[in-house]
Amino acid sequence: MDQDQDQRYDVLIVGGGIAGSVAAWTFSREGLSVALIDERDFAAPFFRAERISSLAIADLRDLGLGELIDEVALPLETTAVIKGGKVQRITHEVDYSVPLWQLVNRTRESLKENPLVDFISDVVASVKTGPEGQTVLLKKGQRELCGKLLVVATGASTAFLKNIGVAREIISKNHSSTFGFDLIPGPDFKLPASSVTIRICREGADYMNVFPTPEGNYRANLFTYWNASDAVQKEFVKGDSTALLKRLSPSLMNTTGSWTVGDTLECGAVSVMKSTGYEQPGFVLIGDAYGRICPCCGRGINKVIRDVLTLQKMVPDWIADDVALTPEVLASYYHDDTREAYEEWVYTQSLTLRERIVESTPKQVLRRIIYHHLPPKLQDFYWKHLGSRKQVPIAP
Ligand SMILES: Cc1cc2nc3c(=O)[nH]c(=O)nc-3n(C[C@H](O)[C@H](O)[C@H](O)COP(=O)(O)OP(=O)(O)OC[C@H]3O[C@@H](n4cnc5c(N)ncnc54)[C@H](O)[C@@H]3O)c2cc1C
Known part of the structure; x- marks a missing residue:
């Protein structure tokens, strides 16, 4: 897209981490024009996900990112789960070893060749949002970009969120x-x-x-x-x-x-936190900008992709029908059944896993004694017949 002639896009995305980059990729595959804005042209090495779950990779492959993944990631065919110095079981889900920043950069590189996407390395100085259209003013470039929908994918940082009146609720x-x-x-x-x-x-x-x-x-x-x-x-x-x-x-x-x-x-x-005050016209929050879960549950990337898949179901229609993006319309994204169920699962999982390791309530202490000291068969018997090993529901 020629930036000098046409500054209006279907979707403006602020933040080009995994959430913003995968969203830009997905919308462009739906034929939508996208401006993807990130402070940095190149994502410098940062410590985040270094191993991505088989489920997240399967979704990324469905979105057409399989070739890029194969270029930068190493499949881990089997995983041995070890407890007390013994292999308990070997799983055959193929997780992938890849530093997240490398996957982000590879995705960005490919977006730069995509005629429907403008990757813009700049900082957003100010934003105007509303049901009919969004405008962002770029600081370095001193120019305005307009779009129908604004997707906020700025990660855990709060700086941009403050501009649009979104706050954070700390859960843990x-x-x-x-x-x-x-x-x-x-x-x-x-x-x-x-x-x-x-x-x-x-x-x-x-x-x-x-x-x-x-x-x-x-x-x-x-x-x-x-x-x-x-x-x-x-x-x-x-x-x-x-x-x-x-x-x-x-x-x-x-x-x-x-x-x-x-x-x-x-x-x-x-x-662990969630954003509040986002029920406003014109924009949606995705990935860590919406909320951050605990890395121990290993589902951060899955959560990001769930957000993108949910938007993929609705944004093309919003754009084609020129729907006014009121908070009521955007609520269909936040309250999508599958997205909401997944969100509940990852937040519950984040809190439950921690309780099991650190809480000193009699229930959790007993749980740890059983975990460390009962032989596996007795443990199975206990959990089946006596214990209340309530698993959080299986992720959809
Ligand atoms: C230590 C750690 C380990 C983790 N390990 C795992 C794991 O093993 N498996 C897993 O699935 N998940 C893991 N996660 C979670 C996962 O890394 C995150 O959920 C995921 O990176 C979130 O992606 P994001 O794109 O929403 O945010 P980010 O990756 O933070 O990207 C935000 C982007 O927005 C840009 N940006 C910010 N503000 C602005 C602005 N004002 N203007 C323009 N651009 C802006 C930034 O430059 C950045 O590129 C881990 C997280 C942490 C912290």
């Missing part, structure tokens, strides 16, 4: 810390499957994923409910990280052989 403050680090294999290192999930479930540490990267190294993601003021987090970050992990899980290396934690620890601290 300092909920979790996720760590990413290179894993340095020892001479006897060997994974029992393409990747492993090691259950720790002690002192606020939930589990750790270890997997190869597309570059041929090994990465680990450690999911914890620590925060910066916890002694255990300080010990992990400032002390001997490998020794601390061995203390938490003495049989940690039984099934993998020896390894040590590499020099650079990356940490993502998350509060």
Whole structure:
């Protein structure tokens, strides 16, 4: 699209992370013109999702992104789930190892070649929204862009949301810390499957994923409910990280052989939250701009894609029929049955998983004793006949 001649688009998207980029890709496949605006031309390396679930990848493939995924991601054919130094089971869902920023950049590159999409590297200085049309003023470019719908995909940052009168409700403050680090294999290192999930479930540490990267190294993601003021987090970050992990899980290396934690620890601290005050005309929030869940449930990308799939069902009709985008019309996106059920599931999951690891109520303490000390058959009997192991509903 020639920007100088026509500055009106069907959809304006602010934020070109995974949510904004996949939305731009999807709308352009529906024949809609899109302006995708991000502060940065190139997404610099950042620590986020490094392993994407098979379900999310399947949805991305359905959206036509399969070729891009195969260029940058490494399939992990099998995952061994390890508890107490023993392989409990091997799963065959094919997750993918890929740093998210690489997938975002590859998607952006391909969008730059798409005649229906203008990728604009700029900061939005001001916004006007309403049922009939939206206008954003670009700071560097000093020009206005107009569109029928504004999609806000600015992630967890609140700066842009303030411009449009959207606030954040914190559901669980300092909920979790996720760590990413290179894993340095020892001479006897060997994974029992393409990747492993090691259950720790002690002192606020939930589990750790270890997997190869597309570059041929090994990465680990450690999911914890620590925060910066916890002694255990300080010990992990400032002390001997490998020794601390061995203390938490003495049989940690039984099934993998020896390894040590590499020099650079990356940490993502998350509060679980949701936006409020978005019931306004003209714009919708997607991905982390709508709300942030806990990385421990490994479903952040699925949630992003669920939002995009929901919009895919309605936006082409809104544009074709020139529907006034009133809060009532946009409510059909937020209250779409599948989207709402998924949202409820991921938020419940975020809170429930934490309770199981950190809460000191009799129920959760008993649960942990059973988990660590009963043999598997007795555990199964307990959960089936005596325990109230209420699972959160299966994700739709
Ligand atoms: C530590 C950590 C680990 C995680 N691990 C996993 C995992 O293993 N699996 C999983 O599925 N999910 C995981 N997640 C969740 C997942 O990474 C996020 O849900 C996902 O990245 C959200 O994507 P997004 O596009 O909504 O936001 P972001 O990725 O934050 O993208 C927002 C974009 O908006 C741009 N932007 C912001 N403000 C403006 C502005 N004013 N103007 C223009 N552009 C702007 C930014 O430059 C950025 O490109 C993890 C999250 C964290 C924090």
